Every structure is written in structure tokens, then in C-alpha cells.
Amino acid sequence: MDDLSSRRRRFRRRLLSSKGEEDYLSNLPDELLTHILSFLPTLDSIRTSVLARRWRHVWTSVPVIDFSYLQLKSTMIKRFFASRGDKSASRLRLSGLSNFDLGIKYICPSFNCDFDCESCMSRDILVCTMVDYAKSHDARHVTLLRLFFQYLSDCFYDQLFDWPSLESLDLEVVGCKNGTLFNFSKSVISLRLSNLKTLSLSLGQNGIHDESLAKLLSACPVLEELTLSAKYFRAAHRPIRIEAPNLLRLTLIPTPSKLQINCQKLEYLMLKPEVNLTHLRVEAPSLISVRLYNIWRFGTFAQTLCDVTTAAITLSDKCLSDSTPRFLEKYKAVVQGFPIFHKLLELRIKMYVAEKFSLDIVFDLLRCTPNLQSLVLTECEKRPCDDEDFDEWEKNFSSRINEPLEHLERVSVNIKSERIRSAFLNTLSDRVPAWDRVAVTC
Template sequence: MDSEEMDLFSKLPDEVISHILSSLPTKEAASTSVLAKKWRNLFAFVPSLDFDDSDFLHPEEGKREKDGIIQSFMDFVDRVLALQGDSPIKKFSLNVKTGVDPDRVDRWICNVLQRGVSHLDLFMDFEEDYSLPYQISVSKTLVELKTGYGVDLYSWDDDMFLPMLKTLVLESVGFGRGQFQALLPACPVLEELMLLNMEWRDRNEILSSSSLKKLKISSEDGCLGTFSFDTPNLVFLDYNDFVAEDYPIVNLQNLVEVGINIALTEDRIDRARDNVWKLIHGIRNAKIFCISPLTFEVLSLCCETMPVFKNLTILNIKSVMQQGWQAMPLLLRNCPNLESLYLGV
């Protein structure tokens, strides 16, 4: 068989080839552009780009420190974006570490924003904090934003507005004072929010959104003072944190599924009974409830005022014999419609 008969792949419809190329790592997909003019043109319309400097430098130990290696990575990203020109793009993923030029990162992000990107994954682990470009905060096409590590939002102004954003994932992201309060109203259709190990500047925060349906909060330092949940249409909550000093608002009336892992710091033990009661009373309408060992121990502090979980049908308790079992009898009595009980360690 001659080479033309063997090259059945090139005879596939252009749309199929572009879809296949978008499933490959960007470095491999870009290499096809040297095969022929047709392949170069096809790669220009690949709607998804994924750049990770650790993949680019793999597998040699210490390769990152070698002269020119990081420069070659940055040049590669520049060439790929230049090759694509102004063609539309759907997803852009970037994961880089110290050594990559932040100014170039800004240009790459602005490039895909101008081309109507709808999904952004941006994780920068620099020695110094990196502020996400202001242009992200006013994107009219962005549907999903995931970002984190050494990232902050300090360059975002009060005019931020993300009318299409439905999913927001922030991990170890820094907020300026009052920024979080301005962010949620700027996302009118936001449905899913993840806040992981955030760097708060305000001690008292209100999470207020009428569109939000899924929420995950995870923290390891318990630095917040008061925290309010004003999310009346939330259906899923995963809350992993220290008990706040107070929960002034707990508006979770449509909650369906909740997982709670809360712990107490020594300075908050005296007021824990009232604070825990506010939180637990706010989730009383849930149908599915998963409780961690630490939560079960904290829950025992307010067992005398346990609310009735009239909608609860599934209860999953992970505990050990020494932690909080005195709350079990009252908790079960206050779940009149419970159908399934799971006990684990």
C-alpha cells in the first residue's frame, strides 16, 4: 500500500479531525501543524488549549533550572496562539510556576478573552502573588472560571460583571476588602461556587446569591469571624471549616443534600451552643445529611435543642465511639421520616 492509501486519517471530515485534535495534549496537537498546510489550518480551529509547564518540562529532574527551558515553554505558547490567530476558542487551561513571565500570562489570557473563551482554568504558583487581569472581571462570554494557588483579585474594580458565569472555583485566592461582597452580585446566573482555603481580608462575610445551587467551602485556619448563608435556592452544601463566631443569617430553605465537617477552636467553645444551633437549624430541611466525626462531637453540645429534620430520609454518620454519641438518640428521634442510616468510622 502506498502512503496515500494508508493515510485514511486525513480523509476524515475536517470537523472530526478538529474534534480529535482538541482531545490531545496541546503540545501533541500543535505538532501536527508541521505535517501539511491542511493540518496547520485544522489546528487553528481547535477549540480547546491546555498548557502545563510541568508536562512540557517532564521528565528530567532539575530540567526547569536549565537555561532556556522556561523561555522555550513561553515561546511555544506564543507560537500556538499566533498560529490560531483570531479563531474562536472555547476552553483555555494554564498551569504554570515560578519563572514564567506574569506579563506574558496576562497577554495569553487577554488573547483568549478577545476570542470569546467560555471556560478558563488558571493556576499560577509564583513566588509573588499574581493578580488576575481586570479583563476577566468584565467578560461577557465566560461561563466557567477555575483559578487558584498564588492568585488574587486585587486588580478587579467595582464595575466587575460576569453575566454568563455559572461555575466559579477559587482555591487559595486573595480578596481585597469588600471584594467578595461585590463579586457575587456581579454574577447574576452563578449556580456553582467552590471556595477552598481562601485568603480573606474581611473577618465578617455574607455569602448572598439567589441563583446559587451548589456550594463547597473548605478551610483549614478558621480565620473568619461571622459568616452568613443567604442562598435561598441552594440545593447542595459541602461545608468544611471551623465553627464561626456567629451565623447571623442561615437562609437555606431549599437545601436537599448537605455534608458538614466543622470543628471548634478553644476561644469559641463558650458560644458554640448558640452558633452551632443557628447553623444546624438552618439546614433542617435537607433530605440527605452526611456528618463527620468532628461535627458529631460539636453537635452533641446543642443536643438539647436539636431541630426536627422533617424531610431527612438519608443520614450518613462517620464517627468513633468516643465522639459525640450522646447526641445520637435525640438526633434519631428528630428524624421522623428517616429511611436509611449509615454508620461508619
């Protein structure tokens, strides 16, 4: 068969050559063609079979399966399985109800559908079928986006979370299922994810119990990256616990009000609380990079960040620009209470700069970073400001930087107002001994 295929390719090349043409793409080996097709949605990959006899069966060896949720039909899936046979699949990607992103209910062909119609239920069954096929054909990477799991039973979760060979899982859920989606603590679902390194769970308005989260993390002994977006259900006196011995990157948006992190190898941490953090404890001696939002909510957490080398901080939110002077003074007091970060080399700040107190806070932060090498200041979107607001700031500003910034090498300032930008750079230049050596971009 291989000899026949080779002869056909040679014949086609001679034929095209005699016409002064050359089909370089078709002349590529099958391994390279399947790699190229793996970047296409599966239906587009299948459509290449009509290009020529050479392409007729190339798509069946593509290791990536990528369907839209709305494309799933039983007859099509059966033909798809029959054509692929026993060929392995390395990755499964199903993308679902994109109109949920706009807050619009999914409209199915049955009209007035409240996800109770036979069409919706059959499609969810096909999702299970596709996941089972990928699992049985050695898929190691699974992405399920914007899926409405109204009718999926525990067997689906047993299917998905009992997958020892799985290396990455990205699951995004839309819609609610009795207010809670994941509750493994009292179920008989077997959790085995012994090779999972990357886990992203976006549960929308659904939640996860603290015991279920602990059980899930314990089933992932080699987990290196965790991104979690959910509501949290816990006992009133207990914090949400994140314990993973090999975790390197952790993102919690939103961040639960009570949180305890114990990750000895953690290097990157991103936290964005929607409410005040009433309890936050972090045991992460290897932490070198943090990204924090609304830092006034973090209280004494900054005291634990002395070994961090890179920090990205959002200094304010929309409500801050309209807050009372008493609140703003409290905000500034939090920043002024920060320790000295001797190891911090890169600082990224995103904030509203159209208030007189804004640049005070920036320089309060710079007081804490004597060895800083790179500074990036970005302006948040906001109503146009009056540059004259900075007249008083320029006259009365007294820098709180006790030591000069001797190691600063790079400064990037993204501020629309030329007046404010110049005021910041001029004040900063007075604190940098070798300002002529600093690379400044605006």
C-alpha cells in the same frame, strides 16, 4: 481547497486499501478530530501535525488551549498565535507550579530564584498575553491553576474580571502578595461577569476583603455555583456576607467565623470551619443538601435544616479521639439537641468509630431522621482499636430512637472491624421493622 483535501483523503484511502490497511482515524471528519484533540494538552495536539499531511493543520482548529505554566515561551506563543489565526477558542487552561503543592519553592533556570528574576516576570507577562488572546477569541471557560501572581498588576485583574461572555472561572493562586490578593473595594478595576455561572477561587494564604467579595458577587448576577477558599478580611463586628440571587451550590472551605448567607435558590451547602463559628445565619429556603464538618462548631445552625433531604456529616476530627470525657459529653449534647428532620431521606456519616461513644452519636442522629431511606456510615482513618472496648457498649446501650425506622431501604457500612460492624448492624436491625427488606453492603 476543500475539494483538493477530499481528493487527497480519497487517494490515501485507496492507497491504504491496496496495501490491506485502513486508517479509520484519519478518515474521520475534521470536526470529530478536533473534538478528540481537545482532550489533549495543546503541545500534544500540535505534535499530531507530523503524523501525516492530513493532520498538518487539524490542531489549529482545536477550540481548547491547554498549556503548562512552565511551557510558556515567547517564541513558541508567537508561532502558536500565528498558526491559529482568528479561529475561536472556547476554553483556556493554564496549569502552573505543581511543586507548590508539596511546599517546595519553584526552582527556575536562574537558580536561587525568589521570583525576582527576569524569567519569572516574563512568564507572568505571557500568562497575561494568553488570557488576553483567549478573551479576544471568545473563550467562555477559563482555568488557571497553581499560578504565582507576584508581578501581575491590576491590569491583569481588569482583564480577567471584566469579561462579560465568561461562563466559568477556576482560579488557584499560590504564594502571597502583601498578605492580600483581592481588594476591589478601593480600586478602579471594572468588574463585569454578567454570564458567569461557575466561580472557583482558591487564594491560598491570600485573602479577600468582605467589601471586595460583595462587589465581586454583585458583578455575577447569574452565578449558580461558588467555591471559595481564602482568608477573610472584615471589620470586627461584621460577618462575611454571601448574597447571590441565583446561586444553587456554595462551598466555603475554610468557613469564616462570622458568616451570613442569603441565597433564596441555594440547594447545596458545604461548610468546613477551622475555628468556632461565632455567628452563622442562613437564609436559604430551597436548601435540600448539606455537607457539614465538625458539627459541634455549628451550634443552633441545625435548627434551620428541617427541609433538607440529603445530609453528609463528618462527626469528628483527629483531636476528638483523644479528647476528655467532658468534651465528648458536650459533643453528644449538641447532637442530641438537633430537631427532627422529617424530610431527610439520605444520611452520610463519616466518623471515628473506635470509641465507645461513637455509635451512641450515630443512633442519636437516627433519632432525628424517622423517614430515612438511605444510611452510609464510613470509618475515618485511625489507629487500630481494641474491639473489647465495645463489650461495655453492647451491654449497656439503650437506644434513644423513640420511633422505628420504618422507611429504611439501604445501609452501607464501611468499618474495618468485623466486631464493631456487627455490633452496629445488630443494634440497627432491632430498630427496623422490615430489616429483611433492607439492602446492606459492607
